[in-house]
Each structure stands twice: as structure tokens, then as C-alpha cells.
Amino acid sequence: MPDHTFPAKFEFLDEIREQVANVARTNGFSEKAIYSLQLAADEAASNIIEHAYEGISDGTLFMSCTMNGDSIVITMRDHGTPFNPAEVREPNLKADLSERQIGGLGVYLMRKLMDTVTYKTSNSGNVLTMTKKRE
Amino acid sequence: MEITTQEFKHCDLISVKGRVDSATAPQFSKALETANDNGRFKLALELSELEYMSSAGFRALLAAQRNCKRYNRGEVVLVRVPDRIREALELAGFTELFKTFDDSVTAVGSF
Numbered sequence: 001m002p003d004h005t006f007p008a009k010f011e012f013l014d015e016i017r018e019q020v021a022n023v024a025r026t027n028g029f030s031e032k033a034i035y036s037l038q039l040a041a042d043e044a045a046s047n048i049i050e051h052a053y054e055g056i057s058d059g060t061l062f063m064s065c066t067m068n069g070d071s072i073v074i075t076m077r078d079h080g081t082p083f084n085p086a087e088v089r090e091p092n093l094k095a096d097l098s099e100r101q102i103g104g105l106g107v108y109l110m111r112k113l114m115d116t117v118t119y120k121t122s123n124s125g126n127v128l129t130m131t132k133k134r135e
Numbered sequence: 136m137e138i139t140t141q142e143f144k145h146c147d148l149i150s151v152k153g154r155v156d157s158a159t160a161p162q163f164s165k166a167l168e169t170a171n172d173n174g175r176f177k178l179a180l181e182l183s184e185l186e187y188m189s190s191a192g193f194r195a196l197l198a199a200q201r202n203c204k205r206y207n208r209g210e211v212v213l214v215r216v217p218d219r220i221r222e223a224l225e226l227a228g229f230t231e232l233f234k235t236f237d238d239s240v241t242a243v244g245s246f
Contacts, residue, residue, distance in 0.1 A: 010158035017156075017187075035187075035219040042189045046157040093228025097201060102194040105227055109190060112226050 008049045008059035008078065016045050016063060023065040024072055029134055036113040037132060041065075041074055043106035044085075044128055052080030052126060068131070071115070076128045082121040085110065085128070138166045146177035146209075146246040148239055152184040155192035163192060167199040167211075176202070176209025179242040183215035193227055200232060210234070214242040 004019055006012040017038040024034045045061060053059035062077040088107040095101070110117050114130040121127075136153040147170050155163050170178055178199070196211065203209040212234045216224070224230050236242035 010156070013156045013158055013189075014154070032219065032222075035223075038187070039189060039223060042156055046189065046191065050157070091228075097197075097204065097232055100197060100232070102190070102197055105190040105193060109223070109226060 003062045003064045006061045006063065008053045008061045010049060013042050013045060017042055019063065020065050020074060027067050027072065027134065033135065037072060040110045040113040040130055043110050044076055044130065047083060047106055048076060048078045048080065051083040052078045056080060071131045071133045074130045077125050079125045082126050084119050085117060086119060136162060140170065143243050146179055146243055147175045148179045148181055148243055150181040154187040156189045157191040160191035160195050164195040164198065167195065171202055177246045178203060178211045179214050179239060180211060181214045181239050182217065182220065185217060185220060188220050193229055212236060212242050214239050
């Protein structure tokens with residue numbers, strides 16, 4: 001499947017999740033796994049829109065969603081400010097209500113829901129790749 | 136996303152349908168804030184027709200729970216949480232921050 005290009009706006013998250021679900025469903029992922037893949041893709045795209053393209057209204061997000069053997073591979077590319085999920089601190093999930101931090105939760109969910117999350121940045125942009133094996 | 140609020144004597148029953156993501160979470164937050172602005176801090180959120188919720192929705196839930204529980208004036212409880220959403224809330228460590236109920240009558244009666 002070729003790259004899909006989306007304006008980096010929250011309004012397109014529905015379509016991003018739909019694309020991921022289509023590929024996953026066609027390739028025999030369970031409905032539970034499809035929900036997880038949609039959530040991970042949404043969190044990744046939301047971070048790009050919110051952080052990489054902070055203050056930029058005409059950014060573009062490229063997504064490809066393919067199979068590599070039994071694994072689905074979701075790749076997102078952007079040309080915004082590098083935002084490396086690996087540098088986001090893990091939230092304290094045991095903290096009580098008053099001390100609970102919401103920052104970092106999206107990245108935490110991506111890591112938990114996917115098998116691998118990798119991030120590369122270069123002059124040609126930022127590339128986030130996430131994979132998950134079909135059970 | 137569609138939000139319907141039903142006022143009871145002791146609490147508000149707020150039904151949330153559809154999808155809560157970064158695009159719709161501001162509208163979700165606003166509905167909860169409006170209840171607070173009206174002096175309503177005991178909120179039961181009926182989620183049986185909620186199809187999807189990302190961390191943007193979780194963030195709104197957390198803010199609402201903090202605001203409602205302040206001064207012991209109330210609480211946000213969750214009713215009929217769909218399995219997928221419950222699993223994501225568990226993963227985020229959120230289930231211990233919210234009481235959950237299997238039916239709205241019991242939830243409303245709990246206040």
C-alpha cells in the first residue's frame with residue numbers, strides 16, 4: 001500500500017484510524033488487536049500534530065501501513081520538530097489522583113500496545129515505525 | 136461524538152456516544168466543565184455507546200475527576216464501559232481512579 005498523505009490536523013485522525021483498521025482487518029487481525037493498532041496510530045499521529053507541528057497549521061503527515069510477514073508495520077513521517085518518543089518519561093501509573101500526570105501517556109500506550117516502536121530523524125524528516133505481530 | 140446530559144436530583148447522568156479523540160476531546164471536556172459551572176460535581180458517565188477513546192479523552196476524564204473531587208463535593212463515576220475502552224483505561228492505570236458500574240440506575244443511586 002502506498003503512502004497516504006494527511007494534513008496534520010486532528011480532524012484527520014478518523015481517517016488515519018480507518019486506514020489502519022482496513023489493512024489490519026484484511027490481514028486477519030482480531031477486533032481487539034485492531035482497536036489496539038488504531039489507538040497506537042492515533043496516539044502517534046496526535047503527538048506529531050501536537051508536538052512536531054506545534055504552531056504550524058499546514059504540516060503534512062505521511063503514513064504507510066503494510067504487512068511484513070505476520071507483522072503489521074505502521075510508518076509515519078513528518079517534517080516537523082523532532083519528537084522522539086524514547087525521550088518521553090514513563091508516567092507514574094501508581095500516583096494518586098492529585099499527582100497523576102497525563103503527559104507521556106500517549107507514548108506509553110504506543111509502547112504497550114505495539115511490539116516495537118522506533119524513531120529516526122534526519123534532514124529529510126522524522127520517521128516513526130511501529131510493528132505488531134498477528135497473534 | 137454526541138453528549139446528552141440528564142439531570143437527576145443528586146447527580147447528572149452524562150451519556151457519551153461515538154469517538155473521543157484529540158479532535159473531539161475539547162467538546163467532551165467542555166460538557167464536563169459546563170456541568171461543573173452549573174454546580175454539578177456528581178457525574179455518572181454512561182459510556183455503553185462510546186466506540187473509541189484515546190489518551191486525549193483520558194486527559195479530560197482526569198481533569199474532571201480532579202475538579203469534581205475537590206473539597207469532597209463530588210465524583211466522576213463510569214457506567215457500562217465497553218471492553219476495549221476498559222482495557223485501554225486499565226493499561227493507563229486509570230481504572231483505580233474511577234468507580235465503575237454495570238448499570239446507570241445503580242450508578243445514579245450511588246450518589
